[in-house]
Amino acid sequence: MDYREIISGIKNKLPDFNAISSSQSYPDEICLKVSPQIFKDTCFTLHKILSSPVMMLFALDERKERGCFVVNAVFVHPKSSQWIIVTIDIPQENPSFDTLAKSIYSASLFEREIWEMFGIKPEGNPDLRRLHLHDEVWPQGNFPLRKDFSKMNAGNLSEYKFGRVDGEGIFEVPVGPVHAGIIGPGHFRFSVAGEPIINLETRLGFTHRGVEKLFEDKICNNVVGFSECVSGDSSFAHSLAFTRAIEKISGVIIPKQAEYLRAIFLEFERIYNHANDIGGISIDVGFSFPAAYASIIKEAILQLNERLAGNRYLKKVNTVGGVLADIDEAKRLILLSSLKKIKKDFQELARMLNASVSFMDRADTAGVLKKKTAEDLGIVGLVARASGIPGDLRKYFPGVYKDAKFKMITQESGDVLARLKVRIFEFEESLRLIEEFSACLKPGEQVKVNALVRSGSALGYAEGWRGPVLYWLKTDPNGLIQRCKIVDPSFHNWQGLTYAVLGNIIPDFPLCNKSFDLSYSGNDL
C-alpha cells in the first residue's frame, strides 16, 4: 500500500479530503500535508481505517524559517508496515488547532503537552492542565520548546487542580511524590469508598529534565548518550530508536551483522527487565523467595551484558551506523553457556510461581484492564498484548525477526496474571530469538558504517520491553538537531494503570503498578 491508496481510502470516508502535498518520504513512512481545517477529520478517518491510536502528536517551531508552527500526528499501519504522518502549518499569531482529543482520546495527553511546551492551543480540549511543568514552580506564559525561549521569566504561580470525587464516606489518599521504595517519584491520589478504589489520579512530571530541548542544536553523533539516559532501564531501545532515525535521514544501510547484534542486545534488555518485573510482582504479594531467585537471574543477565558489550545497561553500544561491540566466537560460547543456565533458572522460577496457589490467587483477576478501555486509551506494548490487543513493532516491521519466525505473545484477560504470563512467555521467546540470532553471527564481519548526516526528518522506532519507543528527528544541513520528539510507551500506558486499579483495594495497588512497571523518567522526559 503506498500513499495513493491511503489517500483514496481516506477519500472514501471523507469526500472533502484534499492533501496539500503527499509523499512517500521513506519506504516505511508516508507524509500527508493537509490544511488545518480538515486536520481533525483526516486524523479521525485515519484512526478509524487503520485502527491505530495516535502514536505521536507533537509540534515544531518553524517561525524563524517559515513563519509558522507545525503540528504532526503519527499513526501506524501494521498491514503495510508503514507510519503515516499528518502534518499541518499553524500561523504564529494566536496559534491554535482543533482538538483531536474529543474524538480520539489517545491524543489528549499529547495536546496538553503541546499546549504547555509551545503555547499552541488545542481549541476545544476540556483539560489543559500542565503535565510536566508544574504550576507551583513554573510561571504561566513560559514555553520552553519554542525556539526563542532562553530563560524562565517570572510570573504567576498557581496550584494544580486535582479531579475530585465527592460524596459521603469518600476518602482521599495522597501518595508520593517520594514513595516507600527505591523507585522514581510520582504522585497518586486515590479516592476510596471503604476499601475499593473508585478513582485514581496520577500526577507525574516530577523527573522532568527538559531532555527534548537538550537535543537541539547538537551534532547527532554526540548525543546518543542523551537518549540512553531518557529511561535507564530501556537505554538500548532508546538509543536504537534514536540512531535508526539518524540512519534513515542519512540514508545508510547498516551491515547485517550489526542488525543481528542490535536484535540480540534488544532482547537482552527485554529479558533482564522481565526477570526484574516477575520478581517485583512476587515481592509485591509478599512472596520473597521467587523474588530473590529472579534477582539472581537479572544479575546474571546484567553480568553477561557487561562481558558481551562492556556495559551492564548496554550503554555506549549503539552508535550511528551500527554498533561498537561485536560478539566474536569466544563471546558467543560464553553467551550460549550462560543462556543455558539462565534458561534453567528461569524454568525453576516459573514453576515456583505456578505451583503457589496463594500467589496465583492474588495475581488472577487483579487489576483488569479491559480490551475496549485499552483500545480507547491507546495503550501499547506489553500491557496492550496482555489485554488482547496484538501489537508489536517486531511483528509490524520485522527485519531480522522475520527469518527467526518471531512469535508474538498475547493474552486475553488483561489482569496481573495475564501481564505476568506475557512476561514469562516473552522471556522464553527472547531466549530462543537470541539463540537464533547468535547462530547467524559471522565473526569478523563489519559492524559499523560511516553515516553523513544531512538535512531531513525521520521517525526512528524500536520495540523496547515496555512497548514501542519512538523518536522523531529533524536535522538541518549542518547535521544539527532541530527537533527531537521522544515518546516512551509509558506515556501512553500510565493512563491504563488508572483504569486497571478501579475496584481493587489500595493494598493491591503496588501489585497492579508493578505489573505495568512504567517508567517515570521516560514519561516525564
Added chain:
Amino acid sequence: MIYILKNRFLKGVVTRHIDAGLSKDMGAAGLELRSLIRKRFGRSLHIRQVDTGSCGACESEIISACNPIYDLQRFGIQFVASPRHADALLVTGPISKNMLIALKKTYEAMPQAKFVITCGDCALDGGIFKDSYYVGARVKDVLPVVLHIPGCPPDPATIIKVLLAFLSDLI
C-alpha cells in the same frame, strides 16, 4: 513449599565476596565494620533513597546491591521506606525543579544526626542534564553532602565499596 526448600538447598549461597581493597579478607573487614555500625548507629545504618530526576538506572543498581549476590544488608546497611527511620539520605539524579521541595521536605523529615550521600554522575552536578532549563540547583547547594558515589550508573560493587570505605573512615 517442599519445592522451594529443595531449590533453596540446590542453589546454595550465591553471595559474592566483595574485593573492596579495604582489606585482603573482605569477610573479616565487613564483620568488623558491622560491629562498628552496631555500636555507632545502634544496630544498623538506615538509608532513605530519593530520586530527584534520575533515569532509573541508579535505582536499579542500588536494588541490585541488595540482591542475594551483593547482599548489602549483611554489613548492617538497610534501605528504609520512611525518612523518619533513616540515618542517611541517598540522592540520585539531577534535581528537577519539580522535586526540589520534595527533596527538602524529605531531609527535614529525618531525625537529627543525619547525612546526605549522592549517587551517580547526575546527582553530583546535573551530569549531562546540567544545561537544561529545568535543572537548576545541585544537591550540594541544597543539602550538606558528605559522600559521592561516582558512575553512570555506579555498579553494585562500587556502591558497596564506596559506602564501606566511607563508613570505616567515619567510624
